[in-house]
Structures are given as C-alpha cells and as structure tokens.
Amino acid sequence: xxxxxxxxxxxxxxxxxxxxxxxxxxxxxxxxxxxxxxxxxxxxxxxxxxxxxxxxxxxxxxxxxxxxxxxxxxxxxxxxxxxxxxxxxxxxxxxxxxxxxxxxxxxxxxxxxxxxxxxxxxxxxxxxxxxxxxxxxxxxxxxxxxxxxxxxxxxxxxxxxxxxxxxxxxxxxxxxxxxxxxxxxxxxxxxxxxxxxxxxxxxxxxxxxxxxxxxxxxxxxxxxxxxxxxxxxxxxxxxxxxxxxxxxxxxxxxxxxxx
Amino acid sequence: xxxxxxxxxxxxxxxxxxxxxxxxxxxxxxxxxxxxxxxxxxxxxxxxxxxxxxxxxxxxxxxxxxxxxxxxxxxxxxxxxxxxxxxxxxxxxxxxxxxxxxxxxxxxxxxxxxxxxxxxxxxxxxxxxxxxxxxxxxxxxxxxxxxxxxxxxxxxxxxxxxxxxxxxxxxxxxxxxxxxxxxxxxxxxxxxxxxxxxxxxxxxxxxxxxxxxxxxxxxxxxxxxxxxxxxxxxxxxxxxxxxxxxxxxxxxxxxxxxxxxxxxxxxxxxxxxxxx
Ligand SMILES: Nc1ncnc2c1ncn2[C@@H]1O[C@H](COP(=O)(O)OP(=O)(O)O)[C@@H](O)[C@H]1O
Ligand SMILES: [Mg+2]
Numbered sequence: 399x400x401x402x403x404x405x406x407x408x409x410x411x412x413x414x415x416x417x418x419x420x421x422x423x424x425x426x427x428x429x430x431x432x433x434x435x436x437x438x439x440x441x442x443x444x445x446x447x448x449x450x451x452x453x454x455x456x457x458x459x460x461x462x463x464x465x466x467x468x469x470x471x472x473x474x475x476x477x478x479x480x481x482x483x484x485x486x487x488x489x490x491x492x493x494x495x496x497x498x499x500x501x502x503x504x505x506x507x508x509x510x511x512x513x514x515x516x517x518x519x520x521x522x523x524x525x526x527x528x529x530x531x532x533x534x535x536x537x538x539x540x541x542x543x544x545x546x547x548x549x550x551x552x553x554x555x556x557x558x559x560x561x562x563x564x565x566x567x568x569x570x571x572x573x574x575x576x577x578x579x580x581x582x583x584x585x586x587x588x589x590x591x592x593x594x595x596x597x598x599x600x601x602x603x604x605x606x607x608x609x610x611x612x613x614x615x616x617x618x619x620x621x622x623x624x625x626x627x628x629x630x631x632x633x634x635x636x637x638x639x640x641x642x643x644x645x646x647x648x649x650x651x652x653x654x655x656x657x
Numbered sequence: 658x659x660x661x662x663x664x665x666x667x668x669x670x671x672x673x674x675x676x677x678x679x680x681x682x683x684x685x686x687x688x689x690x691x692x693x694x695x696x697x698x699x700x701x702x703x704x705x706x707x708x709x710x711x712x713x714x715x716x717x718x719x720x721x722x723x724x725x726x727x728x729x730x731x732x733x734x735x736x737x738x739x740x741x742x743x744x745x746x747x748x749x750x751x752x753x754x755x756x757x758x759x760x761x762x763x764x765x766x767x768x769x770x771x772x773x774x775x776x777x778x779x780x781x782x783x784x785x786x787x788x789x790x791x792x793x794x795x796x797x798x799x800x801x802x803x804x805x806x807x808x809x810x811x812x813x814x815x816x817x818x819x820x821x822x823x824x825x826x827x828x829x830x831x832x833x834x835x836x837x838x839x840x841x842x843x844x845x846x847x848x849x850x851x852x853x854x855x856x857x858x859x860x861x862x863x864x865x866x867x868x869x870x871x872x873x874x875x876x877x878x879x880x881x882x883x884x885x886x887x888x889x890x891x892x893x894x895x896x897x898x899x900x901x902x903x904x905x906x907x908x909x910x911x912x913x914x915x916x917x918x919x920x921x922x923x924x925x926x927x928x929x930x931x932x933x
Contacts (some may be wrong), residue, residue: 461835483839490837500828504851514836517846559832566836 412475414439414570414601415460415492420469421624422455429455431625433469437570440599444612444633447622448648450592453605456622457574469597474569475575490518493563493571497578499555501547501562506545507534518566534563537591549558553584557591570601592621609652613637621645708897716893717902729885730906735872736803736881741864743807748814755819766815773812778870781805786877798879806870810863817859823853854922861918865911882906 413436422430470479511530515521520636560623619636621629754766769917834842886903
C-alpha cells in the first residue's frame with residue numbers, strides 16, 4: 399500500500415510535457431529563446447502573448463511539427479526523438495487542435511474520428527466507430543456523423559477536431575487558438591467543450607486570446623513575448639497584478655474589450 | 658446551384674444586361690450564318706469531287722463494314738485501357754520518386770519525367786518497333802503500340818498527380834501526423850486521395866490524349882479503328898465517308914469520357930470545389 403502510494407507520487411512528479419532549453423530559428427529569426435516548460439498531469443496551462451511572440455511555434459514544437467535547433471522534448475518521461483516509430487508513438491499521445499480545424503476534407507465526420515485509432519492503434523472498425531459515436535455525442539455533433547466537414551459550421555468542425563483528438567486517448571491536448579477562426583456566436587460552444595474537458599482532468603496546453611476563458615480554466619498562465627517566456631503565474635495573479643511590465647502593457651492593450 | 662458550387666464563369670462575369678443580351682444575340686446570328694455558308698461550300702466541293710455519290714456511302718449499309726470497324730474500335734479500346742493503366746502506374750511511381758526525400762531518386766525521376774514528356778510518341782513507337790527488335794526484344798504488336806503510348810503519357814500523369822498532391826493544404830498532413838500516423842499512411846490515406854480528386858478532370862484529358870495517340874497503331878500494324886478505317890478506304894476508295902464516320906466515332910468516345918469525368922468529379926466532389 400505504502401509502496402503503491404509512493405509509485406503514484408512518483409508518477410505525479412513526472413510531467414506529461416517537459417521542454418528543456420528549446421531554441422528555434424526561422425532562418426535568422428530567433429523564434430524560441432531558451433524556452434523551458436513543464437506541464438503536470440491534469441494541469442491546464444494557458445499561453446498568452448502578442449501576435450508573433452512564438453506561441454504557435456511553441457505549441458507545434460511540443461509534437462515536433464516544427465524542428466528545433468536546441469533542447470529536449472520529453473513526453474511523460476520519454477525523450478521525443480527526431481524521427482521514427484517512437485516519434486509517431488509519442489505524437490499519438492499528444493492531441494492537437496488547430497486554429498483552422500484541419501479536418502480531413504475527403505472523409506465523413508465519423509471517419510475523421512476513426513481513422514487514427516484504426517490506422518495507428520489497429521482498433522477494429524466496429525469498435526472504433528462505436529467509440530467515435532460516443533465521442534461525437536459528447537461534443538454534441540453525433541447527428542452530423544455522416545456528413546463531410548464542408549457541410550459543418552466552424553464551431554461544429556472544431557468540436558469534431560476535439561473528438562478526433564480524444565479518440566487517441568491522449569495524455570494531453572494542445573490547442574492553438576482553437577476559437578480564432580470562428581464566428582463570435584460559435585466560440586461559446588467550443589469553449590464549453592474545452593471547459594468540460596478541463597473539468598474532467600484532461601491535461602491541456604491552450605493558446606488563446608479569450609481572457610475570460612483563460613481566467614476560468616487555467617491552473618497556470620504563461621506569458622510569452624519575443625520568443626521568451628516572460629512570466630508564469632496563477633491566473634488570479636496574472637490578470638490582477640502581472641509581474642512583468644510587458645504583460646501589463648499587453649493586458650492594457652486589450653483594453654476594456656476583455657475586462 | 659448554390660453559391661458554394663457556382664462555376665468560375667459565374668464569378669468572372671456578371672449576368673448580361675439588356676444591351677449585352679442584344680449584342681450576344683446579333684453575334685450568335687452572324688456566326689450561324691457564316692458557319693452555314695462555309696459548310697455549304699465544303700459540301701459543294703465534295704459534291705463536285707464526287708465524294709457524295711452513293712457508291713461511297715452504300716458500304717455503311719453492310720453489316721460487315723460495321724463489324725470490321727467494331728473490331729477496330731475494340732482494338733483501340735484495348736490499347737487505350739491498357740496504356741492508361743500502365744501510364745497511371747508509371748506516373749504514380751515517377752511522382753513518388755520526384756517527391757521522395759532521397760536526392761538521387763528525385764533526380765532520376767525528374768529526368769525520366771522530363772524525357773517522357775519531351776519526346777514525341779512516334780519516336781517511342783519507332784524505338785519499340787524498329788530498334789528494340791534488333792536488341793532481341795520482340796513484343797507483340799499490341800505492346801509495341803501500348804507501351805510507347807503509355808510511356809509518353811506517364812510523365813504528364815506524374816506531373817498532374819504531383820500538382821494535385823501539392824495543392825492539398827499542409828494542415829491536412831500535420832493533423833494526420835499529430836495523431837501519430839506514419840508517412841505512408843499520411844500520404845496514401847490523407848494527402849493523395851484529396852490531391853487525386855483535384856486532378857481527375859486533368860487525368861481524363863490525358864486519357865483523351867492516350868486515345869488519340871492509339872491512332873499510331875498503323876505504324877506497328879496493329880488493327881485499331883484507324884487502321885481498319887484505312888483498309889476500308891483503300892477497298893472502297895471512299896475517303897470522305899469513312900473518315901467522317903471514323904471521326905464521329907472518336908468524337909463520341911471522347912464525349913463519353915468527358916461525361917464520365919463530370920460524373921466522377923460530381924460523385925467525388927469535395928463540397929465547395931466544382932469541376933465542370
Ligand atoms: N514557417 C515560418 N517561417 C518563417 N517564419 C515564421 C514561420 N512561422 C512563424 N514564423 C515567424 O515566427 C514568429 C513567431 O510566430 P508564431 O509562433 O506563429 O507566433 P504567434 O503564434 O505567437 O502569433 C513570427 O515572427 C512569425 O512571423
Ligand atoms: Mg499563432
């Protein structure tokens with residue numbers, strides 16, 4: 399019993415996502431500057447910062463959609479290699495939700511959700527479909543299962559994208575501005591699904607400009623500017639009394655719109 | 658027709674107003690008159706030359722004439738289908754080579770694509786018909802026409818497929834990769850099927866070219882539609898009538914191919930993308 403407890407404690411110590419000293423250049427542009435980040439199991443980390451500060455690049459770096467020039471990416475204790483089987487396996491453990499949805503346009507909604515479990519995890523078709531229907535139910539688009547992505551609204555598409563990620567039973571999900579491409583009236587339905595996920599204990603890294611949402615769901619806020627993490631703080635602290643001047647400027651620049 | 662599926666024409670031109678409609682009407686009328694006059698002149702010339710005489714047309718009342726042309730048509734179709742299949746397979750391989758991560762393979766495929774695109778079909782036919790036998794490569798007439806036609810289409814097919822694959826947004830592959838899918842699956846399950854759909858019409862145009870290239874069959878003495886038409890011409894001395902009938906048959910096949918292309922494009926339609 400004591401031993402089990404110890405092991406559980408140890409497991410809690412290992413971060414789901416850990417970035418160590420990441421440097422990234424686009425040509426001569428230094429986009430990520432010695433970035434260190436660790437995300438614990440069940441934690442919701444929100445990344446905030448002005449446009450061009452490197453938030454997307456950081457997000458994409460976590461599952462190596464971008465190459466890096468220095469540093470280490472460690473997923474649940476395993477170092478993520480640059481290529482090969484292990485890279486694919488670790489990627490499958492980290493879900494990703496894109497600003498532009500990126501649903502597979504030639505596949506039905508149902509197939510969008512089943513394709514990865516079937517292809518990667520070799521789940522039998524019927525089983526994959528049953529699970530997909532449960533997930534689509536959960537995000538509220540089960541009635542769209544047999545349509546193709548082009549027939550759905552943006553909000554519906556993004557919820558399907560979340561279901562598609564969930565189908566791989568990821569250890570964490572990355573969201574890169576998941577509501578930025580949506581009409582205002584659809585933002586809520588996507589944020590609701592994300593809030594629910596956070597409540598269920600999903601580990602999440604979220605890049606967003608939705609400050610109210612950030613305040614509500616974040617366990618920790620990370621402020622980025624110019625490729626560096628300038629501040630890590632609790633949402634309460636960050637939004638009421640940010641430590642860095644640039645974070646203050648950034649929050650002020652958002653103006654009354656968000657506050 | 659919904660706006661999402663409207664054709665490019667609707668976008669480029671605003672609907673014609675009353676003035677434009679009148680102008681279109683006049684232009685159409687003038688064109689028709691000119692065409693009718695021209696056609697009448699041509700027919701008159703043939704009449705003077707005697708090509709309209711019944712002896713040049715009566716052969717088409719005979720069942721054997723049609724059976725002979727039918728056999729030729731079957732020969733044409735066999736070559737066209739086989740050549741299209743070979744061209745597609747070879748084009749797919751060349752395209753995969755050209756986008757491969759291995760530089761040598763890339764260079765090799767690029768060279769082959771450029772060569773097959775740059776050399777006229779007839780030269781490939783001479784190669785298989787005249788040169789290859791000297792090196793002990795003796796093929797049946799069917800392959801002597803099928804292979805050259807396929808080879809000269811393969812490079813084009815490769816480039817058409819590549820343009821389709823390149824047109825697929827990068828986010829599609831990124832989404833697949835981030836789900837843990839590996840290179841082969843990402844390409845063949847996500848990227849290629851979408852790229853392929855973009856280029857179905859271009860591929861069918863290439864089949865039309867293959868079909869026309871099969872008319873070189875006479876060079877290797879393979880009985881295709883054209884070859885059999887030539888036999889009829891020399892047997893009956895009936896130039897105009899036979900060529901006319903043959904041309905109509907070719908036009909009909911290509912028209913059917915066009916219809917098929919529209920059907921397939923419609924069935925495979927990714928909503929929002931229209932192919933006419
Ligand atoms: N593929 C790319 N090639 C070159 N520069 C890029 C590329 N992607 C992003 N950048 C640059 O890197 C910087 C960070 O971009 P990004 O991570 O997208 O910022 P954010 O998501 O915070 O707006 C920006 O200056 C951007 O112009
Ligand atoms: Mg961004």
